[in-house]
Amino acid sequence: MKDLSLVSINDFSKEEILKVVELAARFEKEPNQDLLKGKVVASLFFEPSTRTRLSFETAINRLGGRVIGFSDASSSSTTKGETLNDTIKMVSNYADLIVMRHPLEGSARYASEQSSVPIINAGDGANQHPTQTLLDLYSIQKTQGTLEDLNIFMVGDLKYGRTVHSLLQAMSHFNPKFNFIAPDELKMPDEYKIWLDSKGIPYYEHSEFTDIISKADILYMTRVQQERFVDPMEYEKVKNIYILRNSMLDNTKDNLRILHPLPRVNEINTDVDSNPKAYYFEQAENGVYARMAIIASILGLV
Amino acid sequence: MSTKKELSVSAIQEGTVIDHIPAEYLFKVIRILGLDNCSNLITFGTNLGSSKFGKKAIIKVADKFFKDDEINKIALVAKEARLNIIKDYEVVEKKLVHIESEIIGIARCFNPKCITNNQEVTTRLLLVEKEPLAYKCHYCEKITTEEHLEII
Ligand SMILES: [Zn+2]
Numbered sequence: 001m002k003d004l005s006l007v008s009i010n011d012f013s014k015e016e017i018l019k020v021v022e023l024a025a026r027f028e029k030e031p032n033q034d035l036l037k038g039k040v041v042a043s044l045f046f047e048p049s050t051r052t053r054l055s056f057e058t059a060i061n062r063l064g065g066r067v068i069g070f071s072d073a074s075s076s077s078t079t080k081g082e083t084l085n086d087t088i089k090m091v092s093n094y095a096d097l098i099v100m101r102h103p104l105e106g107s108a109r110y111a112s113e114q115s116s117v118p119i120i121n122a123g124d125g126a127n128q129h130p131t132q133t134l135l136d137l138y139s140i141q142k143t144q145g146t147l148e149d150l151n152i153f154m155v156g157d158l159k160y161g162r163t164v165h166s167l168l169q170a171m172s173h174f175n176p177k178f179n180f181i182a183p184d185e186l187k188m189p190d191e192y193k194i195w196l197d198s199k200g201i202p203y204y205e206h207s208e209f210t211d212i213i214s215k216a217d218i219l220y221m222t223r224v225q226q227e228r229f230v231d232p233m234e235y236e237k238v239k240n241i242y243i244l245r246n247s248m249l250d251n252t253k254d255n256l257r258i259l260h261p262l263p264r265v266n267e268i269n270t271d272v273d274s275n276p277k278a279y280y281f282e283q284a285e286n287g288v289y290a291r292m293a294i295i296a297s298i299l300g301l302v
Numbered sequence: 303m304s305t306k307k308e309l310s311v312s313a314i315q316e317g318t319v320i321d322h323i324p325a326e327y328l329f330k331v332i333r334i335l336g337l338d339n340c341s342n343l344i345t346f347g348t349n350l351g352s353s354k355f356g357k358k359a360i361i362k363v364a365d366k367f368f369k370d371d372e373i374n375k376i377a378l379v380a381k382e383a384r385l386n387i388i389k390d391y392e393v394v395e396k397k398l399v400h401i402e403s404e405i406i407g408i409a410r411c412f413n414p415k416c417i418t419n420n421q422e423v424t425t426r427l428l429l430v431e432k433e434p435l436a437y438k439c440h441y442c443e444k445i446t447t448e449e450h451l452e453i454i
Contacts, residue, residue, distance in 0.1 A: 106417040106441025125415050127442050
């Protein structure tokens with residue numbers, strides 16, 4: 001059973017990714033289905049994440065399932081010192097599926113080994129958040145009509161941003177071209193560049209956020225967070241360089257769409273919101289359909 | 303066929319000689335093999351000259367024959383180590399240590415936020431690079447490189 005878990009985006013093959021993307025489109029057309037009728041899904045949030053939890057719980061409810069669980073660790077037995085192992089062993093006797101978010105990295109893989117029912121990783125610390133990646137892919141497919149041969153620009157914190165790392169790995173199945181725009185301190189780590197080299201996938205690095213974006217099909221923005229900088233002066237220098245403003249979109253391609261995992265701080269100016277190329281709010285809504293597709297597919301209901 | 307070098311630490315009748323241990327890792331090797339809690343007769347020598355790489359150490363454990371997976375654990379700190387299996391003062395078998403593709407419960411993942419460093423979870427590291435050594439954590443997917451490898 002545990003082999004059906006979704007812990008890391010690397011657990012999904014190209015075919016499985018395409019299946020989820022295709023299913024998500026079907027659920028978007030018909031969002032209310034009774035596939036989960038009579039099933040119980042545990043939603044275990046050992047750290048709060050209202051956005052992700054509501055998206056999952058909406059997906060479960062739209063599929064006709066019931067939800068048990070907790071929304072932060074302070075209301076759970078873990079505050080009394082219960083180990084993750086014990087919580088998972090207990091809950092997997094109650095539920096048909098476990099959705100879990102946990103602050104420790106690797107916790108989802110460990111839980112999937114202890115559980116008798118599949119686990120969906122809703123974020124394990126800074127490690128993986130595969131359902132975010134699948135909703136990103138669904139958003140890309142929906143706006144571009146394909147996942148193949150796209151020019152993807154990633155901007156901001158490319159060092160610590162787990163969403164860009166997972167997206168990079170998932171997109172590698174589809175013959176992409178990457179452009180990385182980041183300050184020196186937050187450059188794409190070598191291990192990902194070496195990995196791209198080994199796959200023969202081209203990438204270009206830039207430290208300036210300029211009109212090179214005119215070639216982009218997808219502009220994936222991320223937060224540049226102050227706490228990532230050792231030297232506060234460095235943050236002051238770069239904090240206003242990686243902001244996207246509406247005027248910068250004048251010479252960009254018609255099919256360009258701007259994605260962002262949300263919440264944003266100031267990296268996308270609000271004057272972009274009304275531009276038809278802004279897609280980050282729709283992207284969040286796509287999360288419900290992508291998660292419905294993931295749940296239905298993991299439980300073998302479709 | 304005991305060589306002159308081996309005689310610099312007293313010879314054993316039956317047992318295992320572990321040679322070519324980097325001198326700086328002698329005590330780590332002793333700890334990895336659990337020799338600090340072993341009641342057998344053990345002799346060791348350290349800071350012996352070695353043409354191959356700096357100073358070396360040697361350990362002789364009487365009446366002890368290590369299993370491969372047991373001895374391969376020391377490859378993390380002494381990949382050049384050589385084993386001589388001794389029976390009746392003679393070397394009857396020579397062995398090298400091998401870096402295993404997966405090490406379970408031997409070394410720590412260097413990521414402080416990893417589940418294995420915060421709860422009772424056995425570490426599991428997968429070899430991704432031999433030279434220099436690098437292991438990927440089965441749980442948090444972070445890479446631990448040779449200089450950060452810490453033996454449990
Ligand atoms: Zn780890």
